Amino acid sequence: MLFYDGRFVDAYKGHSATKHEGMLKNYFKIAWRNLAKSKGYSAINIGGLAVGMAVAMLIGLWVYDELTFDRYHKNYDHIAQVMQHVNFNGRLQSQTSNPGLMGPELRTKYGSDFKYVVQASWPGGHMLSVGDKHFFKEGIFFEADAPEMLTLDMLKGTRDGLKDPYSILLSASTAEALFGDEDPMHKTITFDRNYQVKVTGVYEDLPNNASFRNLKLIAPWELWLIQNPWAKEMQNPWGSNFSQTFVQIADRADFETVSAKIKDTKLNNVSEGEKRYQWQVFLHPMSKWNLYSEFKNGQNTGGNIRYVWLFGIIGLFVLLLACINFMNLATARSEKRAKEVGIHKTVGSHRWQLISRFFAESYLIVLLAFIFSLLLVIGLLPLFNEVAGKKIGIPWQNPLFWTLNLVFIFITGLLAGSYPALYLSAFKPLKVLKGTFRVGRFASVPRQVLVVLQFTVSVMLIIGTIIVYQQIQHAKNRPVGYTKQGLVNLNLQDEIKDHFEVIRTELKNAGAVEELAACVSPLTSVWNTNGGFEWEGKDPSLGVDFPTNAVSYDFGKTVQWEIKAGRDFSKEFATDSAAFIINESAAKFIGFEEPVGKTLIWEGEPFTIIAVVKDILQESPFFPVRPTLYRIAPMSDMANLVLKLNPKQSTAQSIGIIEKTWKKYISDVPFDYTFIDEAFGDKFMAEERIGKLASYFAVLAVFISCLGLFGMASFVAEQRTKEIGIRKVLGASVANLWRLLSKEFMLLVTISCIIAIPIAWYYLTLWLANYDYRIAISWVVFVLAAVLALLITIVTVSFQAIKAALANPVDSLRDE
Structure with a gap:
């Protein structure tokens, strides 16, 4: 080593560019030799940093x-x-639905503030047929300016393709599914089984990180009005909210100013009785749709931005944990490398040269770790995308990606190498070479602080993962007010409505179903809400809006709802056509002590309450059930069919019978069904994704911390080899030696738990406050996390501790 050091010194006496290049080359050559000489240490450093x-x-x-x-x-x-x-x-709420006249009103009265104003329907499934090909594709009805406003990338045709009411724009994937390699332009498609439309354009499928990514077709707004003539025939067009409105503001306008101008647009058009709803119109910018989508009491309270911050902080912490490993192991080896530093200084090396050497070693490790990390990312990205619900790729061609990585490498190398470089290069050569150098009784304090920091982060992540899991399970186990198992939902078609009773009899006789019923809103969402309700004792100034579901007579029997008071709908009572069944939340809100038999006035017509049922959970499982009303309506109003499968027959057999019956009456509509329990499970998708990602990152953080702990335990065991040998000779048992080597790490992790628990409790309490239906954080979670952290520490440290304790003391004592 001394030979190379001498050559090392000679090589750097000049200051020419060539010698500087040689200096740099030698730095990395010596750094490589150091890494190769300490393979275990290098593997822990590079592996931890790579992860x-x-x-x-x-x-x-x-x-x-x-x-x-x-x-x-x-x-x-x-x-x-x-x-x-x-x-x-009685609560200020924020909604995206608007009257159909909102768009024309904004264009007429505030035209100078907008470049485009576009009225739109809600996205939904639509049937496209070409020959014997039939597909359900998600689409939307837009006014003609929408493609230009959204700057769709047109592969065929132009953005003016929606001017004809019987035209349609298709996504590239939909056009391929319908027409294969044929040119789809100007071809005719049967739309929703009743309308012939012409393809006037094909647009590129929108990327996965776009709000309209699922739109596979765009039809003209005028066609929606043709399909729904009631929208033009309403006596009170400003009183009903059934559409969406999108705008592009003028180039020099700003959202706040325009929002202030249009604030009273609806309030100025509704009747005096409806002014009690205190309508306020405002603009929600596209830049906030994804990250700031939540509103509470009229204020924007955030949304996905909290997860951006959460994972951004986790990413920085995990990287910091890996850097801490490097810093810890490098400083822990300082005594071993003290003589090396002393010799370099003795033969003329300046401190900056030594600092450069240590930084070269640091950057070599970081570069190697970066290469391995890229390989890991390539391998893990498909799984990551599946868990996160993304379609992320590595942007190899993006200069920003490489710029950020270079900055990333520079900062990481600087962060990981700064402390060891500055610390080791400060050693006094005279003391080191005379053998009087000691690192000092407090030299290990920085390493101990870093270990505490590592496990503080790890314990916080463990606690967070447990709480997220508990919150999801809490909501999953929430009573839903009906029996989910064995329920199937189908979109109703006219042929089913026309033969409803015949089909019901056929399916029951075939043993496929126990019962079936029709409804407007499916069991897992609310499609309709209504106002205009009055009752005895109601505050005249109170504006109400209740979810209302029109159902057929056997709905309650099919879903097996729980009647708390009164009776179910029955064909034996002709008056049930003017009756309501209300849920518990509605009974509580209305305030009747004995609601059964009382009267609700709806739009001037009296309806009798005949029953109160247990709350049925149709919307978010994390929030309260809204006051909801159920009524009988004609079959023509229905949109969904709910079937209760026969539990005595296999699901596959029952579905087969239902499909056969479906095709008997409808040959050109694909048989598409949904299990209610699966649809209910989809409500947890966002939280489950966040929970899974958090748990994976927590495991990796703990793994990185354990790598560092393993390396530190290995170093301590090596450093105390002679002490262990002497203690064994004097009669110390393996258990005593294990305790001696482990207690320091156990103490450090205990301190980490003490620090992590209150911090985790504070931030998790803030997170849970976003949910009305939430768990109470139990002290058991903190105890469990602390015990888990200590167990992980014991397992990690014990290998090295027991290995050292079992070593032959003769070998350790004669090793000089």
Whole structure:
């Protein structure tokens, strides 16, 4: 080693560019030899850093995907959705639905503030037929300016393709599914079984991080009005909210100013009686649709932005944990490398040269770790995308990606190498070479602080993962008010409505179902809400808006709802056509002590309450059930069919019988069904994704911390080899030696738990406050996390501790 050091010194006496290049080359050559000489230490450092960098890179790609949401649209900074604040049921709520006249009104009265105003339907499934090909595709009805406003990338045709009411724009994937390699332009498609429309354009499928990514077709708004003539025939067109409105503000306009101008647009058009709802129109910019989508009491309270911050912080912490490993192990080996530093200084090396050497070693480790991290990211990205519900790719061609990685490497190398470089290069050569150098009684304090920091982060992640899991399970186990098992939902078609009783009899006789019924809103969502309700004792100034579901007579029997008071709907009572069954929340809100038999006035017509049923959970499982009313309506109003499968027959057999019956009456509509319990499970998708990602990152953080702990335990065991040998000779048992080597690490992890628990409790309490239906954090969680952290520590440290304790003391004592 001394020979190379001498050559090392000679090589750096000149200051020419060539000698500087040689100096740099030698730095990395010596750094490589040091890594090769300490293979275990190098593996822990490079492996830990690679995992940390891979996690940070995956999180960085996820965060970038979230922050660039909707940037596909070139007018992203000027597009907004028209929303309304409204006082419903004594609470200020925010909604995206608007009257059909909102668009024309904004164009007429505030035209100079907008470049485009576009009225739209709600996205939904539509049937497309070409020959014997039939597909259900999600689509939307837009006014003609929408493609230009959204700057759709047209592969065929132009953005003016919606001017004809019987035209249609298709996504590239939909056009391929319908026409294969044929040119789809000007071809005719049967739309929703009743309308012949012509293909006037094909647009590129929108990216996964776009709000309209699922739209596979766009039809003209005028066609929606043709399909729904009631929209033009309403006596009170401003009183009903059934559409969406999107705008692009003028180039020099700003959202706040325009929002202030249009604030009273609806309030100025509704009747005096409806002014009690206190409508306030405002613009919600596209830049906030994804990250700031939540409103509470009229205020924007955030949304996915909390997860961007959460995972961004986790990514930084995981990378920091990996850097801590490097710093810890490098400083822990300082005594071993003290003589090396002393010799370098004795033969003329300056401190800056030594600092450069240590940084070269640091950057070599970081570069190697970066290469391995890229390989890890390539391998893990498909799984990561599946868990996160993304379609993220590595942007190899993006200069920003490589710029960020270079900055990433520079900062990581600097962060990981700074402390060891500055610390080791400060050793006094005279003391080191005379053998009088001691690192000092407090030299291990920085390492101990870093270990505490590592496990503080790890314990917080463990606690967070447990709480997220408990919150999801809490909501999953929430009573839903009906029996989910064996329930199937089908979209109703006219042929089914026309033969409903015959089909019901056929399916029951075939043993496929126990019961079936029709309804407007499916069991897992609310499609309709209504106002205009009055009752005895109601505050005249109170504006109400209740979810209302029109159902057939056997609905309650099919879903097996729980009647708390009164009776179910029955064909034996002709008066049930003017009756309501209300849920418990409605009974509580209305305030009747004995609601059965009382009267509700709806739009001037009296309805009798005949029953109170247990709350049926149709919306978010994390929030209260709204006051809901159920009524009997004609079959023509229905949109969904609910079937209770026969539990005595296999599900596959029952579905087969239902499909056969379906095709008997409908030959050109694909048989498409949904299990209610699966649809209910989809409500937890966002939270489950966050929980899974958090748990994976927590496991990786603990793994990185354990790598560092393993390396530290290995070093301590090596450092105390002679002490252990002497203690064994004097009669110390393996258990005593294990306790001696483990107690320091156990103490450090205990301190970590003490620090982590209150911090985790504070931030998790804030997170749970976003949910009305939530768990109470139990002290058991903190005890469990602490015990788990200590067990992990014991397992990690014990291998090295027991290995050292079992070593032959003769070998350790004669090793000089």
